Amino acid sequence: VRQAMLAGGWRWRAMHSQPDVSEVVELSTARGGEVKLGKLRQLVNLPPFDEMFGIARKKMLACIDVELRKAHKKKKSELNALDFANVHKLSLLAFSSSISIPLGEVLKQNENLLKGLHDFERVAAELIFEDSRRNNGQELDNATAGITELRKQIVFDLKDASSKISKLKNKDEIMLVHNTALQKSKVLLAQHNNDIKLIRNYVKRFRSLPFIDLSVPLFVLVGAPNVGKSSIVKAVSTGEPEVADYIFTTRKILLGHIYDTTYGGWQCQVMDTPGVLSRNDEDRNVMEKMTIAAMENLPSNIIFVTDLSETSGSKSKLELQLALRQDLRGKFPNRRWLDVISKGDLLEIDPSEFGIENAVVVSCITGDGLEKLRVLLKEQSGAGGGAEEERVNV
Structure with missing residues (x-):
């Protein structure tokens, strides 16, 4: 699956431009430790839910193409039901990974968001939290909980669909389970659109903080x-x-x-x-x-x-x-x-x-x-x- 995804051009980080790591400046503190300034500008952001689905679908189709080529090269004839099932089972796993991996990255960074920040960035982040709560009544913790549930459900549903496909011998039935699982994932993403939008807004505001070079007056x-x-x-x-x-x-x-x-x-x-x-x-x-x-x-x-x-x-x-x-x-x-x-x-x-x-x-x-x-x-x-x-x- 990993090779198929790479063959399809899977580059999540490259698609969502990250600030150059050279923008991170280390400041020696009075305590003798080192504090990084610029951490908030390195945060990974999520694409809109429909774009996220489109990216995952593109990786899935690339996986199918690679696996079909491999299978045809071996059999040199039309795929039997078992090979057909294996191809579409692997494609669902590729689709699942294309969504669960970036969601997992965002969840991990939210968990450690305020750790190791320069004092200015820490206070700025807390003020952004305060502003969002005051104006919109929106809590990052609530959105994080929603994204956690979304990730678990998509992984479970696609794994369950893959298991069902492995037991089927009819190609039409395989395609029905495959397409139903994709549609269910799209519905789940849409249902959690507000959680995705909230996290996107927070990350956008965090990354909009200016980069300050502590070596320059x-x-x-x-x-x-x-x-x-x-x-x-x-x-x-x-x-x-x-x-x-x-x-x-x-x-x-x-x-x-x-x-x-x-x-x-x-x-x-x-x-x-x-x-x-x-x-x-x-x-x-x-x-x-x-x-x-x-x-x-x-x-x-x-x-x-x-x-x-x-x-x-x-x-x-x-x-x-x-x-x-x-x-x-x-x-x-x-x-x-x-x-x-x-x-x-x-x-x-x-x-x-x-x-x-x-x-x-x-x-x-x-x-x-x-x-x-x-x-x-x-x-x-x-x-x-x-x-x-x-x-x-x-």
Whole structure:
């Protein structure tokens, strides 16, 4: 069966593109252990149920073709009932394996999902669980139980059909049992479509987390909603976040890169994060918690973006932005910190009037200040860019 499946081109992993293992970076922790960053991006995902059935059917037909060629080569005549039964029995086993193996891989990875994760990925995964429960009432454990039952039932039914076929001597009866078993499998897959869709959605969200290279300086842009963080990331880096004039436009962590090939080369990572409100941690939504998780669990420099133009909406009034800035500076007293004032083309106030000294004023409309910001990022990266460095006012 294995040879027949290989002859038919059975390559489950190749069909579902996996991230390059080189994306996994090992980080030495304070405890002397090693934590892998990028594990969630390596998760195997399932295809839709109808595509899964089609893949398995294709492997089954390839198996039949190989076995028929072997049988005809030996007999050089029409197959007798015994050979005919053996061919179709093996084809059902190939079909069963084509479904049970990937389902088993997903079940195994779900069982060990949170083990060995970098702290940032572990918190991010827990927040994704929380968000799904809150918005959809969907639990990964329930879907996993459904997939477990699906796998057991398909394996049992196809094994039972194979056993029945081995006892039959009439070709029409063999084909009836064979086709009935296939149809039953298709119905089972359709019945568990919601479980498959839920797991696909979880894996898609896990794999959408950005790959962060811990050997490259990281700058995390934080601030209230709609203050212009995404516009700045888009203007100074390779990142392509969504930019719109409504609150909480950014709904996930996004990453851009800045490259400078002169003077021996230099690069840094710039992270766009969902907006944060000035309130207690227990009152924050999942998007805000994701931003705080990035700040707490990644060795990063903080770029706090403030909009003094009062055009960011009621939830981002200036007094609320200043309160948030004070809260975060108190929460991360030893982190490298850079103040950036956005929407400089609308600015009519000196930032120092609000206690924000030596801030970089930028405008993504006119381009003013963006090159200065890039230069400062380069200088601050060259200074080390560690997670727990002395506070620096640039």
